[in-house]
Amino acid sequence: MSAEKAPRQRRKLTLAREEQHLTQQQVADQLGVTKLTVGRWERGEATPHPYVRRKLCALFSLSEHDLLLAEDEVPATNTHAAFLFDPTIPSLPHFIGREEAFLHIKRCLCRGKNVALTAALNGIPGVGKTALSVALAHDREVQASFRDGILWAGLGPHANIPALLYHWGTLLGLSPSEMDAANEQGAWVRTIRNAIGLRSLLLVIDDAWSLADATALKIGGPNCAYLLTTRFPEVANFLAFENAITLEEFSEEESLALLRFLAPVMVEQEKQRIQQLIRAVGGLPLALTLIGNYLRHRSSGRQLRRISSALEQLENVETRLHLSELRGPVEVHTSLSSNTVSLSQIIAVSDQQLSEASRGALYALSLFPAKPNSFSEEAALAVAGCDVEHIDALIDAGLLTPVFGDRLQMHQTIHDYASYQREKRPDTAAPARRLVAYVVKKVVLPHPDQSKCQQEQALIGVALDLAMTLLLHTEFLQILLASFTYFFTIGAYRAMERYLHHALQLLPQDQETLITLFFDLGCVLRPQGRYDEAQTAFVQALALARQEEDKRSMSQCLSELGWIYVKMGQYQQAEEALDEALTLARQCGDPHTVGRILKTLGAVADYEGRYEQAAQYLEDALQLARELGDQHLASSLYINIGVNLGSIGEGEKAEKALMEGLLLARKTNARETQCVLLVNLGELYCQRETPQALQLAEAYLQEGLTIATDIGVREWQGVLLLTLGSVRRKQGIYVQADEWLQQSLSLGKEVKSYRIVCNALCELGDIALAQGRVHDASALFQNALDESRTDQEMMALTHFGYARSCRALGDLESARQHAEQSLRLFAHMGHGWTGKVQQWLAQLA
Template structure:
């Protein structure tokens, strides 16, 4: 039987794969899909051990005729050796090895240990050195060993001493370490083999000693190469493209460079792979690695660089390396690649070299360059993930593109003239590059060349030209070794290298994929197959070749630059065909998923792209169909400045189609969009057009239009017209049994809220609630009903009930991801927090609502949110923030055309000027607000403005106006079921009585606040206690004044209210003794 081999292929239950190791160094995991690599490995090795699932074998390659080798399997059975012919390398599949092991093992199953024996460990019989020598005498090797220079091996005295100190045999040490063969321990001790990192760690733990104490620090041999060689250490390979490092700093790659350095330092024999798109900077990063001081220290023997490319000539590369290593090249032209590898491996010996294999396209090319010893580390760069994963299964690093900030920094570093350019232009250039460093570098170099004479005109012209994809693809640098002689490196040539490996069908699929929005947007496998009319294998091939990236399990990216390239290769007829496929796919998709918000979100960019194409192709039916299925999604998830062009285009198509029902439906959606944006006149006009189109159709078709027209009247404070619309809608809907009756009751309930007719609002909203409850198809409507009920109970002072309703609505909002309702929800929670005096919390809610409403461009809600933010700022004394918020609210002119909104805006302005003690201006604004409120007959607004006018007049010394205003305001407040307004009126009347020195009346008003107003209204409570403190001081009841003042102070401080300072000053002013 031949000599026991050093390489082992063993089944790993933990990984459910085969673990291939050489000289105890674990290399990689293999499965049946890795057999091409396995066969290439067998071509470079003469023997290995196999430990399969069922049994074990030793395998050896023997020469039967010159240059023809055949494999044999050996298995020792007692004193006999069984041998089986397996044939050539292609026959040694993993399945065949398992089958052979099982066949040879079954010939003497009685000699195999049972499972219990295997678990006990020490009872396993291992091959001893004496047994091995006996086998060698009976079965001498048939392979003649090559003449190699003698190498001096020193025994490891430290390791042997540690074993003897414990009184252990080599077999016991092998058992304790779970080493597969006893002879491995013997080889470690006699110095013929050096333990791998894993076993070194185990030995240190076993003997509780350091590597130095055990003699496990590697020593470089004194004589590795023949004396005829000239040693040129350390190696500095001139092929390393250091010219790529022209920029002062490697932007955006610091973290990944440090990661690679750490990996390289971790262990000997490691194989790393760096993968990424063409032009992403893999070669530049590898070149930067060579310049790292840590790398130079870790690899004192130097660095070898291999520039492979699609068609490398390996013998020339190995010959060049031999020159760098000072090897005698006599007879070099007659040496094969295998012979060169052996010569180079002998020359390198135990030296630590970093070997960089740049731009590998096949695993075979990479393996052909493995010429280092066990101390060398390999770094492979490739655009093909398949090659990277096969070369370095556990240490493959993907290099992503630069982000926007990094891209701008990189671009301005390449072209400093761009530092003074408008940010919007920079963003367009970066977006066009897709963050690809090569694209940015080509653009930067081109801009620098074109602007070398500092002419603004040429800069402007250059920037305009770079917006063209064809121009960007043609930008070139110096020639590249991978390209034909004289061909400059461009984005186009870089991508062509990959495209050249595709079949005609795969090229057609790639060009078809360019209809999808490019990265960072993704597309599904289902969409890709529908549009390309290709197969999964074709898509897999595009991924394997590195032109399409995997986003998730079934989603993919197409980079901007590759998409640009694919479009330039697409014939007009094929382009239109792919675009029409995309339209059909989107039509089917939105119809199937119109109620699935997350699904529509995921494909939103594809949907909008298809709509653009449908408009270009003048396919109105497709356009209208998609829009009608998307309307709910559009209203709740898409900014209104995006919605309007889509709905207006669809409505224009509908008017031309003369389909009255389609026109009415689109008029309804467009009218609602105008209403939500605050464009009430446009909304009214469109809704009336929709109703006109339905004059000759069934009444039920126009009910929703009529109800929405009523809501527009309500928003315009045309309450009588609104009420008429709702009466007619509800009466007709009840008679016809309309399924949307709940919607119409809800609209009438909102009218009651607007007028602060809370009794009417409650009756209609509860009716809508009971009708809508349980209808999952109307989730959005049900949320609106819940939110409006919450508003109702907020006005009624039932804040806990209101909060519970908002929470219930929130669950549905999050389940369906209604983005617009998230903003409204936070706004409503802010209102409750404001009434409770939790101003910090209110500010937080309003801030979130502002961000969400801004994202969707909800103009009407932005007005109200900013108005509320100003009120919070007034309460905490931040008058500058209040002024800024009011100035921003003032810009929403469409909403301010509504009397209801203008009235509230005037009162907010008046509150700010009152807090700043600009009394005349405050009175003017409150008086103007009162006029507006009376014009629309709004009792609640009249009461509020009268109370505020009375307070301002009182502070201004106009007692007559103060008395009449406060008296009228209090009477109106008592007719309304609104505790907050009633509390304000009582507090103001108490303040008036206090100033008139009517202490009994003042005390009565303040105590009435405490006893009748819900204590959730914390500011009302604080001001009532403060009023009672002032009354007590006026009556010289200082102890009572101090007690009431302290209660007020606690509440004001909890709220961070501006009045906290005033009450502290009040307490300090009280006599200490009385």
């Protein structure tokens, strides 16, 4: 594009989009490209490819001439009369994404004419190396830089170098007699190099499988450059040095853009399932292209039944691996012998070049979790039962990717292929048993290191599943019991619940193991808001512990039961259980449990409005946590300390405590604790009610909601939605507030949390008052009052809400009575709302 035309085109495209009141993202969605691509067009860094120009013109109702997109400067494949455009270059593909790689390689190729200059693309099979090189070959600026033409050589695993040299010689104008006179390959090379002379050519060497094949075609003159594609990193690195680029799979945005272009109906109607498919193939461009074309064909009639059936079939790994399509003669992949292409065929070509030992290792390593997870070389050798050279062979073939240190990764599609092949082998159990044994010996025993568990988190999950399948009961229990604390800390409650139920079905005879299993089951049920089930589990553990006279276990069970009673509003039962627990924990010298009991006693005192006593409990517990170096306990204590300070109106101190706790919780990856701290920070900022504070509150709450949803803690999901609803109410956005509050109310009822229910009803009552629905507000506050039970704070809040609804109805006497009742409760507790209610009563008078 000329220097004069680029700024004018940039203005035209931007103006056309703005006249349609469209954002760059909306244009990208309409055209099936990415927002980054649209930005490149508008900045003048690139021109739309021909296959999207018609859609772009239709979108803006303008012609190519109007948008200054007409190709009136550089003909696509004929820069001048002598320009050579190799007819074996495949036609331009549906090239979407890869903007950064495309520009980087183009800059490498076009910055000068030097025979030493080579750009190399490497990556796993199907990642789009050839597609990118084809797009570069068709690019007008690349063609303008290599004014004499572009030559193409597709190699593959069995490259016919003489035939390729003969083809190039013919294109360069050599006669058959001249070629025949060169009776050996060295003479051919000299003859062709002489024919090239000082011509400016780009030589594309596609799908090189060996260094020898690639270097055999480096025959250009001083004004030539090379573009190499290969699935072998060592070939790319040897030939291109710093210009060797490893192509990664598509991002989710790029994947969606490609599928939106290929199968717009599917993406429009089934976006969530499409995103799941993208993740299932790891964003591999070839897989996405095959899927997109298949879905476009199946959705042509827009029948929901056929669309659903097509997506259901693609959820099957075997279907995805063998999904194929016909390719034209020029588009036939050089690695394949047929004119069809599938994921299975593309990967099988690499597989077939491996030795039997390396092939067996590849299949065995499919037991490990796929990318983005990684596994150590030590684990790979143990599970595959092979020598290190066989692992190196897989790395050299591009089937395994080294990441950091001694860690390795396998892409999802290669993982699926290898797993499919492994299942067809006679002895599939041997590597699985080796994996379970490795996890037992090297990861979790004798004492699991938390950092090791974090690094091997996915591997431990695989080992547990395999131990279940292979009936390795002893190993299963060893892994589960040793890794439970880590998985509980990160909030993997649902997975742990499944494993614990399986462990209990094994009916272990050891009473100590049974106590631990029931106790751990209660621990994972509690944060899910399933208090009745959690209580049953803790009671069973407690009964067994009493039989064994195991004071430590008794105190831990009573401590957890105390917390259950607190959540159910049964404060007297809670204190009785906690007092017994505290006595037992001190008798058996268990300071960690003492700290947790003091924390819960502080919560009880807080809920009952005994703020000074609560503060003392919490201070004692924090001192103990610091002495023990127990960061998990300390971070959770800052939740209670922040709540306690907030209740007495010490907002700044509360904020400081909560922030300190959040730093600790993030450091230890305690996800539920992070979630609760974010809840309380959100509530704190929400109470300040300034626009900036409400914006900060929403940011904290949304982060907390993401964690709560991910780990499945329904109670905290309810609290977060409740507080988000309060934020929206204070912002005057009542429709969104009502939606979130109704969700919170449903969750509160589901988990039997009277505090969530009561607060949600009060918030909905405030919305009703703001909208003038006074009778609705009165009914909501009355319902909240019924739910508040014996909770002093909840009763005070609901009396105040009810007072305001009575005032709106004109019943000033009832308003005064309820407000005075609220004031008495708040004042008795020393609550921060005392002054607020006093001021309201003064205004009423």
